[in-house]
Amino acid sequence: MIRAFSPCLTVSSRMLVRRLRPVPEGAEILVSVGDVVEATDPVARVELPGPSQILSAASSLGIPRKSLSEAMVVVEGDQVVAGQVIARASALFGLLKSTVQAPFDGRIQSVSDVSGQVMLSAAPRPIEVSAYLDGEVRSVKGGVGVEVEAEASLVQGIFGVGSEAIARLVRIGDDPEGKIVITEGRATSEVMERLRETGAVGLIAGSVGGADLVSLAGRELNLADTGDEDIGFTLVVTEGFGDLSMAARTAGVLDGLVGGRVSISGATQVRAGVVRPEIVGRAHGSSGVEDREEDGIAEGTTVRIIRGEAFGRIGRVTRIPEEPASIGSGGRSLVYVVRLDDDHEITVPRPNVEK
């Protein structure tokens, strides 16, 4: 039997989910293998390098650049505190005095008599890395990360905006403050504005309008690589742009998560090393761990059309021709023949379906 390969998004009410919580070299690991953790528990504490700032010290003192070293009252490598005088100069027999003070706590990284500049590095900033999943620590690798595993529900979206959020999932219309809100249809501009104003931390929607998203963000977003934006909440879109309803299977799995705590991530990367946004919550539905379907599409596989007039329609592959066929654009492509849920049979380019 011919088997072809098409990309697919994971939608499962119960499966093993593993997530590596990346940590840099030198991070303090707070958990051990076998520890049971909650999504909000910290698993590592990291000291991120503080920002560096270049101070135009010679210019501030009104002295030649080449005289900066003589004016310095600290030297390279010294620790300084905010407000501390680091360089001093005087003119007119001491009548005019000027100083340069450290703008923040840090370390003198360099002093240059050529540029007349001082480089100051701030003290490292501590941050904590959360477990993200309610699960068990499976591995700990210094400089790499902490791997957490959970039996959970997992829904991958097609596109997201913003970083991670962990909160209770509620339906649209419920009190959204501090919650993640779900709507199965298109999230309009008004809905998104209202959620932002009322303090929702996340929104899961079937679709959004491209223009609405630009309006909300106040700028065009780089859709190919997201995760760091701040539009007021984290957004996960399951279907795409336009007026598209959430696929029934996706809506069904998410329905089982309403009322409970979920973790979401808006990070999306559509280039090499693809990353899709996701919603992870407690496992529900049938007991045991659901097997993922074998990769690939064969005759009989249920697929979803993801482009063109039949976008969003579900069907079953009835034939996989070996040779390219003519398609509606006038070109030729490898195709699937798909019988839709209304028994109508259509020919679809292979890249335009997902499982």
Added chain:
Amino acid sequence: MIGADASVIVITDCGSTTTKAILIEEVDGVFRQTSRGEAPTTVETPVEDVTRGVIAALRDLSALSGRRIIGDNGEIIRPASGNTGVDLYLSTSSAGGGLQMMVAGVVGSISARSAERAALGAGAIVADVVACDDERSAQRRIDRLKGLRPDMVLLAGGTDGGAQVGVVEMAEMLSAADPKPRFGKGFRLPVIFAGNREVADEVQRIVGGKSDLFVVDNLRPTVDEERIGPAREKIHDLFLDHVMQQAPGFARLVEWTDSPVMPTPSAVGSMLRSLADSEDIAVLCVDIGGATTDIFSVVEGVFNRTVSANLGVSYSAAFVLKESGEENLERWLPFEMDPGRLRDEVMNKTIRPTTIPDSEEGLLVEQALAREALRISLEQHRAFATGLKGTMDKSSGISGFSAGSGQESLVRMASLGLIIGSGGVLSHAPRPAQTAAMLIDAFAPEGITRIAKDSIFMLPHLGVLAGVNGDAARSVLARDCVVDLCTCVAPSGTGKPGSECLEFTLEMDGSVVESGRLALGDVLVVPLAQGREATLTVDPKRGFDVGAGKGRRWSGPVRGGPCGLVFDCRGRPIAWPESRTERVAAMRRWLKAFGAIDVTDAEGTK
């Protein structure tokens, strides 16, 4: 020379997503490309070994050509004997993102620009250019550089014996940002210093503790002299000796090849220079991909290359819309489309980049995106390729310009003899006329210009081959690589729509085969078969110029192609009707004239 007497040659180009292999054989004394194979590139997880993709592509090539290339030991069989083995194996690579660089200079339009040209000419993708006079604060520059993971940095600035302060400031900024190299844990970032040699020691003191510093000749030894050769050669050396050694599997690939692996764009540049030189014409070549668009030009012996990093038709589709604006994109559609729906269509293509259009409407939206990506990329290329005071690169003769603002571009559209298009949206368009129309619409060539395509983007392969066997490379280039689509005749000038633009006669074998009179706004295609040549005489009306001067007769040979001889009398710049309805009607008429769409009823509606 290695490979000069080889008669069976295999070349691979390890691209970001696909590794493409071609087989070149000497047949009856003539080198031809006889077969090709491909396989996914395997530089990323889970495989992380580029040679696995190379082997798979060579096995595909074996299956299609019948030649046994890989031996039982998993290595390339050499030399060729009968239907087994090869005499020469070469490769180019842009896998794993190619060569990614950051460049810095003191003045954006002088040393930073020269550094950027050196990096681009060496085949790099330039992730950012920083200069003391760019609009960002020092802190924002540092923050930006912190987030970059380049393969190497090129630092320039100051003439020899000239300015020092700015150069040291740039070195301090680099030190403060401390960007980490893309590959190799514990590997120190290579930094090439090609600035004022008098501050080389100070630069070493500042960045040497964190990076591996390499000092080469100043690329702007004086204000009016550019010398990018030494910096470019150092970039090549470091790419091979450092970066590629860190990339998964490349050390092994380097051992396999009979000549150094070239960065893909560098190989393209090499081949284009050879082509422009042998035909004595100015050449423009574009490779449009899903994420980026590369443009190469060789004009008056000067090579320029630009990479428009966010202009492409899938991953970068939304960015194209952002840069072009909805109206500019929509004007290329021969039907009306709600702007909100057009935006959603484009954004859906970005987040599902591997889907393909399955309707003519969807196809035309993607081709409109391609036109805008190409148009903006060309604008960027022309702005970059400025040749002003005639300063030449004394070390290589490859580039030349001097600083200033408002300079005229070296790439004048009327001077181009040949435009070559490559990349999926051009190569795989259902009709050759669609490819020709996209290139002509987007680039708006002026005068008489051949329009061609490199259907499988073989220029990189031939570029690396040119370094060891120039005759073989030129033979394959002429016979199998550059495929003529049409010759475009486009008078420059503007006027009142419908006013007289030109008269022409076309002769073959001494007989007039076609003649006509065209008005401003007309597009006409006259059939002229591939490989045929005819003599064209054009009499442009007053105010219009096809290469001999305004209103002056031009006569000369023209070549045919599947799209024949295209008369594009839409004016330069193209004269667009004011109203949206009229624009749609005009675009429908033009596409029909090109043969790019069918129009089946009087209203022009499909």
